Amino acid sequence: MNAAPTTLASRHFMARRSAWRRMLRDPMSAVGIGLLAVLLLIILLGPYIVPNDPLTVKMAERLKPASLQYPLGTDHLGRCIFSRLVAGARTTLGFTGLVVLTVALIGLPLGLWSGYVGGRVDALLMRLVDGMGALPEFILAIALTGFLGPSLSNLMLSVVLVKWMGYARVVRSIVLSEREKEYVLAARVGGSGTWKVIGLHLLPHALSPVLVLAALDVGKIMLTISSLSYLGLGAQPPAPEWGAMLNDGRAYFQTAPELMIYPGMAILLVVVACNLIGEGLRDLLDIRSQ
Incomplete structure (x- = not known):
């Protein structure tokens, strides 16, 4: 009696393990996983590896070159750039992950x-999505953040209000393509209610594309948060945040370009890593291949 479930479970496990192996053997996915692992390790060990207080101002030490005391030099206020990068990683990546999860x-x-129930709820939701989607996401985020006021919490709220519509549209399109298929009709005939059909049959098909979209969206959302912080609408001084660090170094780009190069490279590495992982997840989480 238990042979079929055991065989099915073992096949599922073998498929997952094989997919992970393929992902790790792919050079691009392996590079992305390695980069993200290093960044997460830095975040976890941040308080123990920073050589200086990221908020302490020392005007006598301003714009110092790299040294043992200041591994990446100091900024225009004498603050350790390396310490601010490590502290800013927690802020930038932490808030980005929270936004992606909320969205x-x-x-x-x-x-x-x-997608499954339709009716007035579907019509109202799609009209809202179509209306909001007529404007560029970045411009809409700027307008919302400017209306709510410049702060990191208001910036997060603005990005969430802008980004959730894309996820709802993707999931709705998947549900519309699956809800009339035979396995869903069989579940209805068998007496399954709405929530049971959604949870057992439609959610697995929608979950994989959402996870892939979220992995690819991490870089986009982080760029949005950093860009708005660069414009002065996000993290406020003296909070260490990569976009705010870019803004701080803008006036010194010709005399001390490292003030913008280091946070810019940090943002670039995270965006590249997340995009590489997202591409690898396309195969790992493809429910049709399993």
Whole structure:
């Protein structure tokens, strides 16, 4: 009696393990995983590896070159650039991850409900998505943040309000293509209710594309947060944040370009790593191949 479930479970496990092996053997995915692992390790060990207080101002030490005391030199206020980069990693990556998680938790259930139930809820949601989607996301985020006021929490709220619509649209399109298939119709005939059909049959098909979209969106959202912080709408001084560090170094680009190069390279590495991982997840989480 237990042979079939055991065989099915073992096949599922073998498929997952094989997919992970393929992903790790792919050079681009392996590079992305390695980069992200190093960055996460730096975040975890941040308080123990920073040589200086990232907020301490020492005007006598301003614009110092790299040394043992200051591994990447100092900024225009004498603060350790390396210490601020490590501290800023927690702020930038932490808030980016929180935004991505919030957006997915909003867009996924709304897209599932809208696509399966339809009716007025679906019509209202799609009109809202179409109306908001007519404007560029970045411009809309600037407008919302400017209306709410410059702060990192308001910036996060603005990005969430802008980004959840794309997730809801993707999930809705998947549900519309799956809800009339035979396995869903069989579940309905068998007496399954709405939430059971959504949870057992439609959610697995929608979850994989959402996870891939979230992995690819980490870089985009981080660029949005950093860009708005660069414009002065996000993290406020003296908080260490990569976009704010770019803004601080703008006036010294010709005399001390490292003030912008280091945070810019940090942002670039995270965006590249997340995009490489997202591409690898396309195969790992493809439910049709399993």
